[in-house]
Every structure is written in structure tokens, then in C-alpha cells.
Amino acid sequence: MTVSLATNFAGISSPNPFWLAAGPPTNTIGQVRRAFEAGWGGAVWKTVTREEIVNVSSRYGAIQVGEQRVVGLNNIELISDRPLEENLAEIQQVKHEFPDRAVVVSIMARSERSAWQEMVKAAQDTGADAVELNFGCPHGLSERRMGSAVGQVPQYTEMITGWCREAASVPVIVKLTPNVTDIRDIGRAARRGGADALSLINTINSIVGVDLDTLLPRPHVAGLGTHGGYCGPAVKPIALHLVSSVASDPEIGLPVSGIGGVDSWSAAAEFMLLGAGCVQVCTAVMHHGFGIVRDLIAGLKGWMEAKGFAAPSDFMGRTLPRIVPFSRLDPSYRVTARIDQAACIRCGACYTACEDGCYQAIRRAAAVPQAFSAAGTAAGGYAYQVDEQRCVGCNMCSLICPVPGCITMRPLER
Numbered sequence: 001m002t003v004s005l006a007t008n009f010a011g012i013s014s015p016n017p018f019w020l021a022a023g024p025p026t027n028t029i030g031q032v033r034r035a036f037e038a039g040w041g042g043a044v045w046k047t048v049t050r051e052e053i054v055n056v057s058s059r060y061g062a063i064q065v066g067e068q069r070v071v072g073l074n075n076i077e078l079i080s081d082r083p084l085e086e087n088l089a090e091i092q093q094v095k096h097e098f099p100d101r102a103v104v105v106s107i108m109a110r111s112e113r114s115a116w117q118e119m120v121k122a123a124q125d126t127g128a129d130a131v132e133l134n135f136g137c138p139h140g141l142s143e144r145r146m147g148s149a150v151g152q153v154p155q156y157t158e159m160i161t162g163w164c165r166e167a168a169s170v171p172v173i174v175k176l177t178p179n180v181t182d183i184r185d186i187g188r189a190a191r192r193g194g195a196d197a198l199s200l201i202n203t204i205n206s207i208v209g210v211d212l213d214t215l216l217p218r219p220h221v222a223g224l225g226t227h228g229g230y231c232g233p234a235v236k237p238i239a240l241h242l243v244s245s246v247a248s249d250p251e252i253g254l255p256v257s258g259i260g261g262v263d264s265w266s267a268a269a270e271f272m273l274l275g276a277g278c279v280q281v282c283t284a285v286m287h288h289g290f291g292i293v294r295d296l297i298a299g300l301k302g303w304m305e306a307k308g309f310a311a312p313s314d315f316m317g318r319t320l321p322r323i324v325p326f327s328r329l330d331p332s333y334r335v336t337a338r339i340d341q342a343a344c345i346r347c348g349a350c351y352t353a354c355e356d357g358c359y360q361a362i363r364r365a366a367a368v369p370q371a372f373s374a375a376g377t378a379a380g381g382y383a384y385q386v387d388e389q390r391c392v393g394c395n396m397c398s399l400i401c402p403v404p405g406c407i408t409m410r411p412l413e414r
Contacts, residue, residue, distance in 0.1 A: 005041075021044055023286075025290070033094060043102070050115065054078075070232055071233055074228045103128045104131065107119040119131075130196075174199070176201065196255075197257065201238065233284075262279045274323070336409070362385070
């Protein structure tokens with residue numbers, strides 16, 4: 001079977017669904033050119049504006065988990081601080097060099113019709129395929145009544161989207177902020193304003209931490225900090241929920257570009273199964289470089305071949321019907337944990353988790369002779385058994401077990 005990753009998103013064609021999100025990796029023609037040479041299907045240029053932009057130093061802070069670096073990234077960086085004309089000239093050049101790639105210009109302006117319409121016209125005059133309205137930046141510019149200050153108010157979202165739609169001859173994509181009570185309200189407002197598509201999520205309001213030696217916030221600028229935007233793998237579950245909410249809303253009905261923690265082909269597939277027509281990547285490129293796209297392409301192709309999917313449209317939204325209100329879940333359905341004694345290394349992690357934090361459903365048996373597990377690991381001490389009468393099927397033991405496949409969750413007969 002021939003597999004094609006070619007994508008048509010809101011009328012925008014690209015050779016694959018992997019786009020760069022507006023951010024540091026799309027700040028210059030040199031970066032976007034290298035990205036396209038590596039194989040990226042599209043790029044959303046770092047947000048441009050006529051307004052004066054002054055960035056600060058330092059700008060980033062991160063969450064580390066054990067040996068894993070940058071699980072979550074916090075930034076207080078603003079949009080492009082380069083001259084608008086310089087950005088526009090580079091956008092025109094890169095689109096000329098790579099006509100088959102999706103080139104989208106992220107724009108922002110003060111809340112005036114003339115300012116937004118000027119930005120739309122300037123962006124589309126480069127030959128770009130679309131404009132993306134940045135209604136999402138949660139820091140810095142929101143204090144100037146831009147970014148999330150627009151995207152948090154449905155009336156403003158509808159009004160400014162309408163201004164841009166009046167001036168646009170290319171698709172208008174509205175980028176949504178997650179820093180709202182119900183993102184569907186904003187998506188509906190964008191639809192009413194004439195948006196052709198939505199992208200989400202923008203970054204999440206956050207303070208990443210405090211340095212316990214200096215007592216300063218991280219990051220800080222001359223000893224002072226501020227809230228920033230949180231992104232990276234840690235935000236993926238939030239992004240998946242919001243993408244599915246918007247993609248399944250009948251009052252919205254627009255194509256969705258999924259953003260938020262995409263760092264692998266499997267993450268991209270999850271977004272697309274929940275309704276995204278393409279995905280945008282930023283933090284993973286900042287961490288690993290443009291070359292990760294080769295793994296994204298190869299991995300998604302391999303999975304599609306194994307599943308019998310010839311094109312992304314074959315599986316886009318397949319999982320959406322399975323996301324339902326809690327009231328539709330079957331309370332009579334039960335699973336219980338099973339421990340593979342041959343694979344168990346007798347570490348006791350499952351017992352501790354269940355006994356202290358969950359439902360006291362794992363029993364610790366008498367000491368057993370020293371032995372070796374199926375994996376060749378020395379195993380001794382206690383044996384652990386599941387009490388199926390007490391087990392509620394919460395999954396915690398299988399989630400913390402260090403041996404893959406040792407603890408499985410199995411349905412009980414009904």
C-alpha cells in the first residue's frame with residue numbers, strides 16, 4: 001500500500017502535516033529555509049507587528065523530571081522584535097524558494113480595524129498561504145490589550161476576526177488561548193467572525209518556579225520575574241482535551257491545527273485522531289533541532305502502513321466519537337489488575353502505591369527464595385498478589401510498575 005502524508009488544511013496544501021509553530025524557530029529566513037530542507041511541511045512565521053517590541057533577558061525557565069530535560073518550558077519572550085519590512089521580505093523569499101510548503105504569517109496589532117487590516121494586507125502580499133491571528137500570547141502584550149487580552153473575550157475575538165476577514169484574500173486562522181473558562185466560546189466567536197480555521201493551544205499562564213538559593217523567580221530580569229507562557233510535552237494532555245472539545249463542537253465546525261507538546265510522531269497521531277488536520281511544533285525543535293522531522297515522518301508513515309491508512313484523512317477524528325460526557329460511561333464495566341509473577345522484580349512499588357495512596361487491593365505474601373525474573377533481574381523478598389474483590393481498576397499499579405507488561409488491566413466477565 002502506498003502511504004501519502006500530503007495534507008490539505010483549510011485549503012492550504014503541504015507535503016506532510018508537520019508544521020513549525022510561530023516562535024523562536026521561525027524567526028528568520030535562515031531557520032525556515034533549514035527547516036524546509038530538513039522536510040517540514042509548513043511553517044507559521046513568528047508573530048509580526050507594526051508595534052514596537054522590546055524583549056528582555058533572560059527569557060526561559062524549564063521543568064526537569066529526573067534525567068529528562070525540558071519536560072515543560074516557560075517563556076517570557078515577546079513576538080518578533082525585528083523590523084516588519086525585513087520579516088515580510090524574508091517571508092516572500094522563502095515562499096518563492098519553497099512553493100510546495102505551507103507558509104503562514106502570524107500577525108498581531110493594536111485593537112483598531114485599520115491596524116489589523118494593514119497587517120493582513122502586508123502579510124498576504126508576500127504570497128503567503130494564510131494569516132494566523134495571534135489572540136493567545138498570555139504575557140507582556142496582554143498588558144497592552146493584545147494577545148490573550150483579545151482571545152479571552154468572545155466579542156473582541158469575533159470583532160477582530162471580522163475585520164481581518166474583510167481584508168483577507170487568503171485563509172484566516174485564529175489561534176486560541178487556553179487561558180479561558182471554556183475555549184469553545186472563543187472558537188464559536190471566531191467562527192461568527194468568519195475564521196476559516198483555528199489553531200490551538202497557545203501557551204498556558206504560568207510561573208515555572210523559584211530558585212531556592214537566591215529566592216528569585218525563574219527566569220528573572222535583574223531580580224524581577226513575571227508570569228509567562230508554558231509549553232512543551234507537559235502541556236500535551238491539556239492541549240488534547242481542548243483540541244477535542246473544539247473539533248467536536250457542532251457550532252464551530254472549522255478545521256483545527258493542533259499545538260501543544262507535539263514531540264513525536266505518536267503525539268501527532270493522537271492530535272489527529274482527536275480532530276486535528278495538521279500539527280504545529282515549537283518546543284521540541286528548540287530542544288532537539290529541525291532534524292526531528294525525519295523521525296516524525298518515518299514514524300507516522302510506519303504506523304499508517306501498519307494500520308492500513310493511506311492518507312491522514314483516513315484516521316483524522318477517528319477517536320472523537322469516543323470522547324463523551326461522564327454520564328455516558330458504563331458503571332458496570334470493571335477491570336482488575338493482574339501481576340505477571342515471572343516478570344515481577346519484587347520491588348514493591350505497586351504495593352506501596354496501592355496500600356498508601358489507593359485502594360489496599362494488593363497483598364504482600366510471605367518471603368520467597370531468591371530467584372531471577374523472566375528479564376534476568378534478581379528477584380527476592382515478597383511476592384505481590386491482587387485481591388480482585390478489592391481492586392477497583394484504577395490503573396495506578398500498572399502506571400508506576402517499572403517493568404513493561406508486568407501489570408496489566410483485564411476486564412472482568414459480566
